[in-house]
Amino acid sequence: MTNLSSRIQNLRINDWIAAQRDGSDNPARWRRFAKTMLATFAGGLAICYAFILIVDPYQVVPFSPPMPRPNIDTSQRHFYPAIIRHGNFDSIIVGNSTSRLLNPDIFDAHLGGRFANLGMNAATAWEQMQMAGLFLRVRGAPKTMIVGLDQAWCDQRADQPGHILTIRAFPDWMFDDNPWNDFLYLLNGKTLETAVRVVMTDLGHGRIRLGANGFSVYTPPDDSYDLAAAQHRIWGDREHKVVPVVPSVVLSDAERAALRFPAHPWLDSQLAANGAGTRTIFVWVPASIAVLPVPGSRDAAVEEACKADIDAIARRHGVTVIDWRIASKLAADDSTFWDPYHHRLPIAQRIQNDLFKALAGENQAPDGAWVVREHGR
Structure with missing residues (x-):
């Protein structure tokens, strides 16, 4: 056996020496190798692309075959356009993660219509209006639009890089009116992974993260x-209290005039485009006093100016404005929140119930948790 192994090894060495002496066919061998590798790569790429087009996880391919396509991904930005285009909805909830616990089914029952919750994690004001704009173009003016408002709408740099978008990829190609340019963006590892997960979920080995109406209890x-x-999470190592500034800061007329809120014209334009047939409700969502502007501070005066500007937009369009983003006992109660910005599910349910009371004519909560700033039509 040892002699046989030695002979085989000698033959390989001799073949290698001969190949080095006679290098005339080496380029041909390398060309054959390169062609084989290129063909293998191209074939694998074509198979992956065909798989993506068939599964069509984001429902953007016009000729993909009919099959169940559950909303399995945590990227609402990629899945909500399909909910808008293929769902049977006439009303929407837009906002960021602080609005995601508002249950569309509850609004269906109390306000009429068919609601979809399109709140996105960490959504900027610009991204929220892209979602509302897509709904308007695809489905027409919503019957009812609820907008969850928070500090993003008072961002004085909302139109600047780093504030228009977040680190989360925003698929603007899904939000235009040309379905054919979507093909340029589908061939990538993330889409392939999502397609595989869609198939695995259909086979019973995955989890559906978003309902057909966009709703999920993500907490x-x-x-x-x-x-x-x-x-x-709320306070970190800080003392668990907020000390108001006394006397309160009052902005001068010049300071007030110098403030700019770039997101407000986007909201104004969207309401104008929706038209008078849309019933709109603004809800300033609650946040912990740990992150609210300190009462009496300049930041508090700036935020109040921001809210007053939103009120003016609301009056022009007959919008109801309900403000939970105030320094109330609810905001001071740490058990209201999971973290400084995200309230618990029972609070979301209270927001829904109290919203209906506000629409019925109530002006404020008995415990001071919310106040109606504007009564719309």
Whole structure:
């Protein structure tokens, strides 16, 4: 056996020496190798692309075959356009993650219509209006539009790089009116991974993250709530209290005139485009006092100016404005929140119920948790 192995090894060495002496066919061998590798790569790429086009996880391919395509991804920016285009909805909720716990089914029952919740994690004001604009172009003016407002709408740099978009990829190619340019963006690892997950979910080996109407309870189960952990997320190592500024800062006319809120014209334009047939409701969502502007501070005066500007837009378009983003007992109660910005599911349910009370004519909550700034039509 040892002699046989030695002979085989000698033959390989001799073949290698001969190949080095006679290099005339080496370029041909390399060409054959390169062609084989290129063909293998191109074939694999074609198979992956064909798989993506057939599965069509984002529902943008006009000729993809009919099949269940569950909303399995955490990137709402990629899945909501399909909900708009292929769902049977006439009303919408837009906002960021602080609006995602508003249940469309509840609004269906109380306000009429068919609601979709299109709130996106960390959505900027510009991204929210892109979603509302797409709905308008594809489905027509919404019957009802609820807009969840927070500090993003008071961002004085909302139109600058780093504020228009976040680090999350925004697929603007899904928001235009040309379906054919979508093909340029589908061949990538993320889309392939999503397509595989869609198939696996259809086979019973995945989890549907978003309902057909865009809704999901994205927070942990409420019975797992840990107040001490929440307080650490809310306050960190700071003292658990806020000291108001006395006397309160009052902006001068010149300071007020110098303020700019670039996102407000986008909202104004969207309401004008929707037209008078759309019932619109603005909801300033609650936040912990740990992150609200300190009462009496200049930041608080600036935010109030921002809200007053939103009120003026609301009056022009007959919009109801309900403000939960105030320094109330609810905002001071740490058990309201999972973290400084995100409230618990029972609070979302209260926001819904109290919204209907506000629309019925109530002006404020008995416990001061909210106040109606504008009564619309």
